[in-house]
Amino acid sequence: MNRRLRLVLILSIFVVLTFHLFAQAQEILPVKLKSISGNIYEILEGRGARGGAYIGRNGVLVIDSKMDKKSVDETIEGIRKLTDKPIKYLINTHSDWDHIEGNRYFPETVAFIAHENCRKEFFAPRRDGTPSDWSRPDLMPFLPAITFKEQMNLYIGPQKVELWYFGVGHTTGDAVVYFREDKIAFIGDQAFLERPQLIHSYKSGNSFEHVKTLKRMLDTLDAEKFCSGHSEIADRKTIAKHIAQMEERQQKVKLLIQGNKTLAETKNAFPENEGLLIETIYKEIKKPN
Numbered sequence: 001m002n003r004r005l006r007l008v009l010i011l012s013i014f015v016v017l018t019f020h021l022f023a024q025a026q027e028i029l030p031v032k033l034k035s036i037s038g039n040i041y042e043i044l045e046g047r048g049a050r051g052g053a054y055i056g057r058n059g060v061l062v063i064d065s066k067m068d069k070k071s072v073d074e075t076i077e078g079i080r081k082l083t084d085k086p087i088k089y090l091i092n093t094h095s096d097w098d099h100i101e102g103n104r105y106f107p108e109t110v111a112f113i114a115h116e117n118c119r120k121e122f123f124a125p126r127r128d129g130t131p132s133d134w135s136r137p138d139l140m141p142f143l144p145a146i147t148f149k150e151q152m153n154l155y156i157g158p159q160k161v162e163l164w165y166f167g168v169g170h171t172t173g174d175a176v177v178y179f180r181e182d183k184i185a186f187i188g189d190q191a192f193l194e195r196p197q198l199i200h201s202y203k204s205g206n207s208f209e210h211v212k213t214l215k216r217m218l219d220t221l222d223a224e225k226f227c228s229g230h231s232e233i234a235d236r237k238t239i240a241k242h243i244a245q246m247e248e249r250q251q252k253v254k255l256l257i258q259g260n261k262t263l264a265e266t267k268n269a270f271p272e273n274e275g276l277l278i279e280t281i282y283k284e285i286k287k288p289n
Protein backbone atom coordinates (compact mmCIF):
# COMPACT_ATOMS: atom_id res chain seq x y z
CA MET A 1 0.00 0.00 0.00
CA ASN A 2 1.50 3.33 -0.89
CA ARG A 3 1.80 6.10 1.66
CA ARG A 4 -0.95 8.23 0.19
CA LEU A 5 -3.47 5.41 0.17
CA ARG A 6 -2.56 4.54 3.73
CA LEU A 7 -3.08 8.14 4.80
CA VAL A 8 -6.49 8.26 3.09
CA LEU A 9 -7.45 5.02 4.81
CA ILE A 10 -6.37 6.27 8.24
CA LEU A 11 -8.22 9.53 7.71
CA SER A 12 -11.37 7.68 6.62
CA ILE A 13 -11.27 5.49 9.73
CA PHE A 14 -10.81 8.62 11.86
CA VAL A 15 -13.81 10.33 10.22
CA VAL A 16 -16.03 7.26 10.67
CA LEU A 17 -15.01 6.87 14.30
CA THR A 18 -15.55 10.56 15.08
CA PHE A 19 -18.95 10.45 13.44
CA HIS A 20 -19.83 7.33 15.42
CA LEU A 21 -18.80 8.95 18.71
CA PHE A 22 -20.74 12.09 17.84
CA ALA A 23 -23.84 10.04 16.98
CA GLN A 24 -23.54 8.22 20.31
CA ALA A 25 -23.25 11.51 22.19
CA GLN A 26 -26.36 12.75 20.41
CA GLU A 27 -28.30 9.56 21.01
CA ILE A 28 -31.64 10.20 22.63
CA LEU A 29 -32.75 7.50 24.97
CA PRO A 30 -36.43 6.56 25.31
CA VAL A 31 -38.46 8.38 27.96
CA LYS A 32 -38.66 6.66 31.33
CA LEU A 33 -40.61 7.42 34.47
CA LYS A 34 -38.77 6.96 37.73
CA SER A 35 -40.61 7.03 41.04
CA ILE A 36 -39.26 9.52 43.57
CA SER A 37 -41.82 8.85 46.25
CA GLY A 38 -45.12 6.98 46.01
CA ASN A 39 -47.00 8.33 43.01
CA ILE A 40 -44.60 11.13 42.18
CA TYR A 41 -42.27 10.47 39.27
CA GLU A 42 -39.47 12.14 37.41
CA ILE A 43 -39.81 11.93 33.62
CA LEU A 44 -36.33 11.29 32.29
CA GLU A 45 -34.66 11.01 28.88
CA GLY A 46 -36.41 11.72 25.55
CA ARG A 47 -35.90 15.08 23.84
CA GLY A 48 -36.34 17.97 26.21
CA ALA A 49 -35.89 18.68 29.88
CA ARG A 50 -36.56 16.37 32.78
CA GLY A 51 -40.19 16.63 33.85
CA GLY A 52 -42.49 15.10 36.38
CA ALA A 53 -45.73 13.16 36.80
CA TYR A 54 -48.10 12.72 39.69
CA ILE A 55 -50.77 10.04 39.70
CA GLY A 56 -53.58 11.36 41.84
CA ARG A 57 -56.75 9.53 42.79
CA ASN A 58 -58.76 11.26 40.06
CA GLY A 59 -56.22 11.69 37.33
CA VAL A 60 -52.68 12.43 36.30
CA LEU A 61 -50.72 15.67 36.39
CA VAL A 62 -47.66 16.12 34.18
CA ILE A 63 -44.91 18.68 34.72
CA ASP A 64 -43.33 19.99 31.49
CA SER A 65 -43.84 18.47 28.09
CA LYS A 66 -40.56 17.52 26.35
CA MET A 67 -40.18 18.80 22.81
CA ASP A 68 -41.19 16.32 20.14
CA LYS A 69 -44.01 13.91 19.37
CA LYS A 70 -41.95 10.77 19.96
CA SER A 71 -41.01 11.89 23.48
CA VAL A 72 -44.60 12.83 24.28
CA ASP A 73 -45.89 9.50 22.94
CA GLU A 74 -43.33 7.70 25.09
CA THR A 75 -44.33 9.81 28.11
CA ILE A 76 -47.99 8.92 27.65
CA GLU A 77 -47.08 5.26 27.09
CA GLY A 78 -45.02 5.34 30.32
CA ILE A 79 -47.97 6.80 32.24
CA ARG A 80 -50.31 4.19 30.74
CA LYS A 81 -48.11 1.42 32.12
CA LEU A 82 -48.74 2.84 35.59
CA THR A 83 -52.38 3.87 35.40
CA ASP A 84 -55.36 4.23 33.08
CA LYS A 85 -56.47 7.44 34.79
CA PRO A 86 -56.77 10.41 32.43
CA ILE A 87 -54.05 13.03 32.11
CA LYS A 88 -55.92 16.04 33.48
CA TYR A 89 -53.30 18.74 33.91
CA LEU A 90 -49.98 19.72 32.46
CA ILE A 91 -47.95 22.43 34.19
CA ASN A 92 -45.27 24.26 32.25
CA THR A 93 -42.64 25.37 34.76
CA HIS A 94 -41.51 28.11 32.33
CA SER A 95 -41.49 29.05 28.67
CA ASP A 96 -38.26 27.47 27.38
CA TRP A 97 -38.65 25.27 24.32
CA ASP A 98 -37.48 22.11 25.99
CA HIS A 99 -40.34 22.43 28.52
CA ILE A 100 -43.28 23.57 26.33
CA GLU A 101 -42.92 22.38 22.73
CA GLY A 102 -44.43 18.98 23.54
CA ASN A 103 -47.72 20.55 24.74
CA ARG A 104 -49.02 20.34 21.14
CA TYR A 105 -48.68 16.54 21.09
CA PHE A 106 -50.74 15.93 24.24
CA PRO A 107 -54.49 15.38 23.95
CA GLU A 108 -56.60 18.55 23.68
CA THR A 109 -58.50 17.44 26.77
CA VAL A 110 -55.51 18.24 28.99
CA ALA A 111 -55.72 21.54 30.88
CA PHE A 112 -52.43 23.40 30.48
CA ILE A 113 -51.36 25.55 33.43
CA ALA A 114 -48.54 28.09 33.79
CA HIS A 115 -47.58 31.31 35.50
CA GLU A 116 -49.18 34.36 33.89
CA ASN A 117 -45.77 35.63 32.63
CA CYS A 118 -44.87 32.21 31.25
CA ARG A 119 -47.99 32.26 29.05
CA LYS A 120 -46.96 35.68 27.74
CA GLU A 121 -43.48 34.36 26.95
CA PHE A 122 -44.98 31.58 24.79
CA PHE A 123 -45.49 34.29 22.15
CA ALA A 124 -42.08 35.94 22.48
CA PRO A 125 -39.37 35.40 19.84
CA ARG A 126 -36.67 32.88 20.63
CA ARG A 127 -33.13 33.78 21.65
CA ASP A 128 -32.00 33.76 17.99
CA GLY A 129 -34.89 36.05 17.01
CA THR A 130 -37.03 33.32 15.39
CA PRO A 131 -40.67 34.23 15.90
CA SER A 132 -42.76 31.98 18.10
CA ASP A 133 -45.38 29.88 16.32
CA TRP A 134 -47.67 29.75 19.36
CA SER A 135 -50.04 32.33 17.85
CA ARG A 136 -51.13 29.73 15.30
CA PRO A 137 -54.87 29.10 15.74
CA ASP A 138 -54.41 25.31 15.62
CA LEU A 139 -52.06 25.50 18.62
CA MET A 140 -54.45 27.48 20.80
CA PRO A 141 -55.80 24.38 22.62
CA PHE A 142 -52.27 23.61 23.82
CA LEU A 143 -51.48 26.99 25.34
CA PRO A 144 -51.77 27.46 29.09
CA ALA A 145 -55.52 27.90 29.59
CA ILE A 146 -55.20 28.42 33.33
CA THR A 147 -52.67 30.86 34.74
CA PHE A 148 -51.78 32.00 38.23
CA LYS A 149 -49.90 34.93 39.72
CA GLU A 150 -48.61 34.03 43.17
CA GLN A 151 -50.00 30.73 44.31
CA MET A 152 -52.67 28.19 43.42
CA ASN A 153 -53.60 24.70 44.50
CA LEU A 154 -54.82 21.70 42.56
CA TYR A 155 -56.64 18.75 44.04
CA ILE A 156 -56.51 15.57 41.97
CA GLY A 157 -57.72 13.52 44.87
CA PRO A 158 -57.08 14.16 48.52
CA GLN A 159 -53.50 15.37 48.17
CA LYS A 160 -52.96 19.04 47.47
CA VAL A 161 -50.56 20.03 44.71
CA GLU A 162 -49.25 23.55 45.27
CA LEU A 163 -48.11 25.92 42.53
CA TRP A 164 -45.87 28.77 43.63
CA TYR A 165 -44.28 31.80 42.07
CA PHE A 166 -41.34 33.37 43.86
CA GLY A 167 -40.32 36.02 41.35
CA VAL A 168 -38.10 36.78 38.37
CA GLY A 169 -34.94 34.75 37.83
CA HIS A 170 -34.21 32.30 35.03
CA THR A 171 -37.16 33.89 33.14
CA THR A 172 -40.01 36.03 34.45
CA GLY A 173 -42.51 33.19 34.77
CA ASP A 174 -40.89 30.27 36.60
CA ALA A 175 -43.29 28.16 38.62
CA VAL A 176 -42.54 25.70 41.39
CA VAL A 177 -44.76 22.65 41.79
CA TYR A 178 -44.76 21.53 45.39
CA PHE A 179 -45.89 18.27 46.96
CA ARG A 180 -45.94 19.26 50.61
CA GLU A 181 -46.59 15.83 52.13
CA ASP A 182 -43.57 14.40 50.33
CA LYS A 183 -41.47 17.59 50.57
CA ILE A 184 -40.75 17.37 46.84
CA ALA A 185 -40.50 20.51 44.69
CA PHE A 186 -40.25 20.61 40.91
CA ILE A 187 -38.41 23.83 40.16
CA GLY A 188 -37.94 23.75 36.37
CA ASP A 189 -34.72 25.49 35.36
CA GLN A 190 -34.28 27.57 38.48
CA ALA A 191 -31.13 25.74 39.51
CA PHE A 192 -28.64 24.41 36.99
CA LEU A 193 -26.31 22.41 39.18
CA GLU A 194 -23.98 20.60 36.83
CA ARG A 195 -23.34 23.57 34.54
CA PRO A 196 -23.54 27.35 34.88
CA GLN A 197 -27.01 28.78 35.46
CA LEU A 198 -28.83 30.09 32.41
CA ILE A 199 -30.41 33.49 32.93
CA HIS A 200 -32.50 34.52 29.94
CA SER A 201 -31.98 38.29 29.75
CA TYR A 202 -33.85 38.30 26.43
CA LYS A 203 -36.92 37.20 28.41
CA SER A 204 -36.12 39.73 31.18
CA GLY A 205 -34.59 37.08 33.43
CA ASN A 206 -32.12 38.52 35.96
CA SER A 207 -29.37 36.93 38.04
CA PHE A 208 -29.79 39.26 41.04
CA GLU A 209 -33.51 38.56 41.13
CA HIS A 210 -32.70 34.87 40.69
CA VAL A 211 -30.85 34.91 44.01
CA LYS A 212 -33.75 36.63 45.80
CA THR A 213 -36.28 34.31 44.18
CA LEU A 214 -34.46 31.16 45.25
CA LYS A 215 -34.00 32.50 48.79
CA ARG A 216 -37.75 33.17 48.96
CA MET A 217 -38.35 29.61 47.77
CA LEU A 218 -36.14 28.11 50.48
CA ASP A 219 -37.73 30.36 53.13
CA THR A 220 -41.27 29.50 52.06
CA LEU A 221 -41.11 25.78 51.29
CA ASP A 222 -39.79 23.11 53.60
CA ALA A 223 -38.88 21.00 50.57
CA GLU A 224 -36.14 18.44 50.88
CA LYS A 225 -35.95 17.24 47.29
CA PHE A 226 -35.64 19.70 44.41
CA CYS A 227 -36.23 18.23 40.95
CA SER A 228 -34.93 20.36 38.14
CA GLY A 229 -34.97 20.32 34.36
CA HIS A 230 -31.30 19.58 33.79
CA SER A 231 -29.79 18.25 37.01
CA GLU A 232 -30.00 15.36 39.41
CA ILE A 233 -32.39 15.76 42.35
CA ALA A 234 -30.87 18.18 44.86
CA ASP A 235 -31.25 18.76 48.59
CA ARG A 236 -31.59 22.12 50.40
CA LYS A 237 -27.87 22.37 51.01
CA THR A 238 -27.15 22.02 47.30
CA ILE A 239 -29.65 24.77 46.43
CA ALA A 240 -28.17 27.03 49.13
CA LYS A 241 -24.70 26.38 47.67
CA HIS A 242 -25.99 27.25 44.20
CA ILE A 243 -27.27 30.59 45.57
CA ALA A 244 -23.98 31.29 47.36
CA GLN A 245 -21.95 30.54 44.23
CA MET A 246 -24.10 32.96 42.23
CA GLU A 247 -23.58 35.66 44.86
CA GLU A 248 -19.82 35.05 44.82
CA ARG A 249 -19.73 35.46 41.04
CA GLN A 250 -21.78 38.65 41.24
CA GLN A 251 -19.48 40.06 43.91
CA LYS A 252 -16.37 39.24 41.91
CA VAL A 253 -17.83 40.81 38.75
CA LYS A 254 -18.73 43.95 40.76
CA LEU A 255 -15.13 44.26 42.00
CA LEU A 256 -13.72 43.76 38.51
CA ILE A 257 -16.05 46.47 37.16
CA GLN A 258 -14.93 48.78 39.98
CA GLY A 259 -11.38 48.04 38.82
CA ASN A 260 -12.38 49.24 35.33
CA LYS A 261 -12.06 45.82 33.75
CA THR A 262 -13.64 45.36 30.33
CA LEU A 263 -16.18 42.63 29.63
CA ALA A 264 -13.50 40.48 28.00
CA GLU A 265 -11.13 40.92 30.96
CA THR A 266 -13.92 40.11 33.39
CA LYS A 267 -14.86 36.95 31.49
CA ASN A 268 -11.21 35.89 31.48
CA ALA A 269 -11.21 35.92 35.26
CA PHE A 270 -13.71 33.03 35.27
CA PRO A 271 -13.76 29.50 33.81
CA GLU A 272 -14.54 29.53 30.09
CA ASN A 273 -17.88 27.72 30.40
CA GLU A 274 -19.19 30.51 32.67
CA GLY A 275 -18.73 33.12 29.94
CA LEU A 276 -22.41 33.57 29.14
CA LEU A 277 -23.45 33.90 32.77
CA ILE A 278 -20.61 36.32 33.56
CA GLU A 279 -21.58 38.45 30.56
CA THR A 280 -25.16 38.53 31.84
CA ILE A 281 -24.06 39.60 35.34
CA TYR A 282 -21.64 42.19 33.90
CA LYS A 283 -24.38 43.75 31.75
CA GLU A 284 -26.86 43.74 34.66
CA ILE A 285 -24.41 45.70 36.82
CA LYS A 286 -23.46 48.08 34.01
CA LYS A 287 -27.08 48.73 33.00
CA PRO A 288 -28.09 52.23 34.12
CA ASN A 289 -31.09 52.15 36.44
Ligand SMILES: [Zn+2]
Pocket residue numbers: 049096098099189229230
Ligand atom coordinates in the same frame (compact mmCIF):
# COMPACT_ATOMS: atom_id res chain seq x y z
ZN1 LIG B 1 -34.64 23.62 30.21
